[in-house]
Each structure stands twice: as C-alpha cells, then as structure tokens.
Amino acid sequence: xxxxxxxxxxxxxxxxxxxxxxxxxxxxxxxxxxxxxxxxxxxxxxxxxxxxxxxxxxxxxxxxxxxxxxxxxxxxxxxxxxxxxxxxxxxxxxxxxxxxxxxxxxxxxxxxxxxxxxxxxxxxxxxxxxxxxxxxxxxxxxxxxxxxxxxxxxxxxxxxxxxxxxxxxxxxxxxxxxxxxxxxxxxxxxxxxxxxxxxxxxxxxxxxxxxxxxxxxxxxxx
Numbered sequence: 752x753x754x755x756x757x758x759x760x761x762x763x764x765x766x767x768x769x770x771x772x773x774x775x776x777x778x779x780x781x782x783x784x785x786x787x788x789x790x791x792x793x794x795x796x797x798x799x800x801x802x803x804x805x806x807x808x809x810x811x812x813x814x815x816x817x818x819x820x821x822x823x824x825x826x827x828x829x830x831x832x833x834x835x836x837x838x839x840x841x842x843x844x845x846x847x848x849x850x851x852x853x854x855x856x857x858x859x860x861x862x863x864x865x866x867x868x869x870x871x872x873x874x875x876x877x878x879x880x881x882x883x884x885x886x887x888x889x890x891x892x893x894x895x896x897x898x899x900x901x902x903x904x905x906x907x908x909x910x911x912x913x914x915x916x917x918x919x920x921x922x923x924x925x926x927x928x929x930x931x932x933x934x935x936x937x938x939x940x941x942x943x944x945x946x947x948x949x950x951x952x953x954x955x956x957x958x959x960x961x962x963x964x965x966x967x968x969x970x971x972x973x
Contacts, residue, residue, distance in 0.1 A: 763839070765836070766836060766840060766843070767843075769836065769839075769840055770844070773810070773813050773814065773840065774813075774814050776927070777811070777813065777814035777815075778814075780811065780910075780927075780928075780929065780930075781930045781931065782815065782931050782932075783930070783931070783932050783933070784815065784933045784935075785933070785935065786934055786935045786937075787935050789935070789937070789938060790802075790902070790904045790935060790938055793938060794822070794872060797872075798872065798901075798902060799868050799869070799872040799873070799899055799901035800872065800901055800902055800904055800938075801868060801874050801875070801876055801892065801895060801899075801901045801902070801904070802873075802874070802875040802876070802904050802905075802906055802935075803875065803877070803878045803888075803892050803905050803906070803957075803961075804875070804877060804905070804906050805878065805879055805885070805886055805907075805920070805961070805965065806877050806879050806880045806881070806883075806885065806920040806922070807886070807920045807923050808907065808908040808909075809877060809908075810924060811910065811923070811931050811933065812906070813840065813841075813844060816844060816846070816875075817845055819845070819846075819873065820844065820845020820846070821845070822871065822872075822873045823845075823847055823871045824845075824846050824873040824875060825846070825847045825848075825849060825864055825867035825868065825871060825873070825874035825875075826841050826846045826847070826875050826876070827849045827850075827860050827864050827874075827876060827877075827891075828841065828849070828850055829850070829880065829881035830850045834850065834881065838850065846875075847867065847871075849863045849864050849867065861891055861894065861895060864876075864895055865894075865895055865898045865899050868899035868901050872901070874895070874901075876892050878892050878957075883919045885919055885920045885921060886961075886962060886965075887958060888954055888957050888961060889954075890950070892957070893944075893950060893953050893954050896940075896941060897941060897943055897944065902938040902940045903938070903939040903940075903957065904935055904936060904937075904938055904939070905935075905936040905939070905957070905960065905961045905964065906933060906934065906936065907936065907961075907964055907965045908923070908931065908932070908968075909932055909934075909965075909968040909969045909971070909972045910923065910925035910930065910932075910972065911929055911972040911973070912929035912930070913925045913929060914926060930972060932968060932971075934964075934968055936960065936964050939957065939960070941953045
C-alpha cells in the first residue's frame, strides 16, 4: 500500500493535479506586483536578468510567473524526488528546468544554467535551496551572474496573513483572501571578482540586501 501511494504521489497525474491546484488556490490571493518595470525594460533592451528568491517565498509567485513563459526562462531544481514534482509544475508553467543542486549534480547544472542565461537572457534561482541554511545566499547565483554578464534582481514575497510550516525554510503559504505582495528589488550588477575575497564580499553584499529588503516588506504588511 505504501509503495502504491508513493507511486501515485510522484506520478504525472499528481503533477498535473498540483499544477492546477496551485493555480486555483492562488486565485484567492489579493495579489499585487511592485517594481517590475525596471528589470523588464532592461531585458527587453537586450540585457540578461537572473531573478532570485528565498525558498520560503517562491510558492506565491508560481501563478504569476507564467506571464514570463514566452521568454523561455530557466530554473535550476534539485535532483531529489520532491524536486521532480517542482520541476514538473515549473515546466507546465512554461519554465525550462535544469536539474541539479549544491548537493547533487550541481556543477553540471550550474554550467547549463549559465549557458541558458547567455542564450535566453532570463532565469530564476532559489538562493538558499534546496536544503538551506535558510535565508543565506549561496555562491552559485554570483557565479551564474558573473559568467553570463547578467544583472541580479532579488524578489520578495510577503503576506498579511499566512501559515508558516515547521520546515527548514519556514515555508510560507498565504491564507485564502490574504494580501500578497510580490516586490522586485533594484537591479544589481557585480564586476568580475579578482580574488576569492572579492567574490565572498559580493555574496555577503547580496545576502545583506536580500535579508533587509525581505524583512522590510514583511514589516510593511504586518
């Protein structure tokens, strides 16, 4: 019986159900998008963009992110079984997924993501995934941006009424009819790092920016 339940959980039928459930559930958000124009104009003028977010907050953006599907944006997803589900939902949303993470298949996946950004000029990255530490930016996003000559655009999602799971990322699920704000930060461009210390300083800089701006948005909706 357990084996049957597991097969059903990871089946294409379940993937399809979750995709439609997420889209339906998200209809009940009082959703608002802020500061999107700046990076979209940069992209439409030929620039490359990598959007980045905390693992805690990505769920609320899934429905809206289908609006970018015609840009063929890329997204790196872990090779875990749960990553398989996320990848299937993302593919149905119009995103091109690359499988890999810091713990498995990461080097090859990162190279594929860099190639994707060079070719298609748009990608997204979960900076503290797939296993944390939560709210800490890992090095992959910096390397990806430097090697693809892309700007980094953090985005933040907050809700005035949400459930927070007892998971490593304190996963956020906005309650029906709650206000949900998706706010894009300013574009960040880093110069080529000459030393390991320079690279680490860039990672720390992005880490600090994302933490402060995310907290500011949460406070605004509290």
